[in-house]
Amino acid sequence: MKHRNAYIISGIGALVLFVAFVMYNSAPVPLWNWIKLSDLLTIAGGLMFIVPFYQLSVRVKTREHAPNPWVWQVLPVVGMVLMIIGLLIPNDFVSFGAVALCDVLYFLGCVGMLMIFVYPLHTVNDEMLEDDVESRTGNGR
Known part of the structure; x- marks a missing residue:
């Protein structure tokens, strides 16, 4: 794998x-006023x-x-900042x-982060094709 560490951190x-997500519907664990442990885990996990x-x-x-x-x-x-602010406000x-x-x-945070994956459109296909070629030819290992 070309970017193994990045995939491990994302995993x-x-x-x-x-x-x-599992903690969200359980009894809330408030840390500071309205901020809950599940909110902080969501922020940390989302950024990771x-x-x-x-x-x-x-x-x-x-x-x-x-x-x-x-x-x-x-x-x-x-x-990312909008998502964090949205999670922190009640x-x-x-x-x-x-x-x-x-x-x-x-919503605005998700739209902003969508640019990671879809802009410009052809780069996603190029990266998938490069990975396919590397895996089939055995190069890059």
Whole structure:
């Protein structure tokens, strides 16, 4: 595997996210006022999961001189920050009818982080093809 450490860290992050998901519906463990242990585990696991993909994405897109660097360098970081803020504020802090502010921040954060995987469109296919060629030819090991 070319990026084995990144995949290991992302896998551990996914496990931490699973633990946070299981703890979410259990009795809340408040740490500071409204912040719960499951919120902190979600933040830690989410960052462990997404940051290695972000770093690999930036490395590949820099190497290939992808257009509009602010889209794939800045927007994912802004998305991560919005997700963290959305997790840290209480659900009833501000609401717009049936939609809470934290839900809007989650949505905007997800849209921002989507740029890691889908911008520009052809790079995802190129990376998958490179991995396929390496695995079939035995190069890169």
